[in-house]
Amino acid sequence: MTPTTVFFFVVFGLIALAFGIISVVFFYHIGRYSYMGDASKRIFLIYLTFGITIVAATLVFIILNHILT
Amino acid sequence: MLSIKFQHIPQPVFPNQRNDEKIYVFSRRHVVDYFFYIAILSFLFVLPLVIVPFIAVGVIQVGPFDLVYARDLYALIVGAYYLFLAVVFLASWINYYYNIIIVTDERVVDIYQVGLFSREINELVYEQIEDVSCKIKGILNTLFHAGDIEIQTAGSERNFVIKRVPHPHLTVEIILELAAQAKRGVDLGERVPDLETIGVINSQLVGRGWKGLPVMNLEKNLKATTQRFARLTSRPEKLREKIDCWWRDHCYTMHATFGESGRYEKENGKLKEPLKKPTEDEKADDKMVDL
Numbered sequence: 160m161t162p163t164t165v166f167f168f169v170v171f172g173l174i175a176l177a178f179g180i181i182s183v184v185f186f187y188h189i190g191r192y193s194y195m196g197d198a199s200k201r202i203f204l205i206y207l208t209f210g211i212t213i214v215a216a217t218l219v220f221i222i223l224n225h226i227l228t
Numbered sequence: 229m230l231s232i233k234f235q236h237i238p239q240p241v242f243p244n245q246r247n248d249e250k251i252y253v254f255s256r257r258h259v260v261d262y263f264f265y266i267a268i269l270s271f272l273f274v275l276p277l278v279i280v281p282f283i284a285v286g287v288i289q290v291g292p293f294d295l296v297y298a299r300d301l302y303a304l305i306v307g308a309y310y311l312f313l314a315v316v317f318l319a320s321w322i323n324y325y326y327n328i329i330i331v332t333d334e335r336v337v338d339i340y341q342v343g344l345f346s347r348e349i350n351e352l353v354y355e356q357i358e359d360v361s362c363k364i365k366g367i368l369n370t371l372f373h374a375g376d377i378e379i380q381t382a383g384s385e386r387n388f389v390i391k392r393v394p395h396p397h398l399t400v401e402i403i404l405e406l407a408a409q410a411k412r413g414v415d416l417g418e419r420v421p422d423l424e425t426i427g428v429i430n431s432q433l434v435g436r437g438w439k440g441l442p443v444m445n446l447e448k449n450l451k452a453t454t455q456r457f458a459r460l461t462s463r464p465e466k467l468r469e470k471i472d473c474w475w476r477d478h479c480y481t482m483h484a485t486f487g488e489s490g491r492y493e494k495e496n497g498k499l500k501e502p503l504k505k506p507t508e509d510e511k512a513d514d515k516m517v518d519l
Binding site (some may be wrong): 163164167170171174175178181184185188189192194197198199202203206209210213214216217220221224225228 | 314317
């Protein structure tokens, strides 16, 4: 693993961490202000699933890129 | 060992709601208000897919820069871009969804969400209301029955302007009717709009002949949610109990609104705890509302 690859992983890790922290803030906000029977939790679940998919897909792409070349 | 305890905490529908306060209108801002964001976010979502070929050509032409790292960089930028887009989506959605107007037998409550961390809750009792008007402007508002409501207040109180309310005409009629009753001196528990449509709950009209409709829909949704959660969790009993508590509270509130307290108890015998029995005052209220 070259230093450039490590650099990419670290940068993306920081981005994913920032996303995680913002998600925690959203989670608190929705938990605090949502009303019974509203769509907040469902929308948050969709948001989180999308985010995790993006993070996983990006990591898989970077790893595959190095393995295949 | 970590254990999670589910505790039943009775929740009012909105903050500072009285126990016997009847809700006639509970409306979020109309979805028309979110159309602009949907259009912008959709465009931004497809943008990287459209410009991929151009970036690919650019990367090849870079020459000395290693193609492997160029691909990594591209994946990193696109990944970060979509994460940012997801954050923008949820923030804008919260900004739209948490604007609520609530009309009860006592007051009008306007919950106004400004961004993510700023929230205003304004209340107005009927005695302060001078006049209520609605304004429907533009094609989208006309097509989708959305409009702004302005409530003029007496004295030095500032006017209320509530944006993009669904069914604004009906909401105005209900507010005017309740305000008129308040000014005639009708007691709190006896105020019921003397109209064909007595309420707007989550954009659904509640008429005299079909007073149970929103409750029935909620029941269906909550049953489906209960079953789905029960399949997903390893401790279905605890979770089911919690969801039953939610349902019981909500059902009680909704039925108190429409005068059918105790219906859930009769139809569903699975509750471990008995339904909260209404007091004599609440029973009297229910009789008055039962149309």
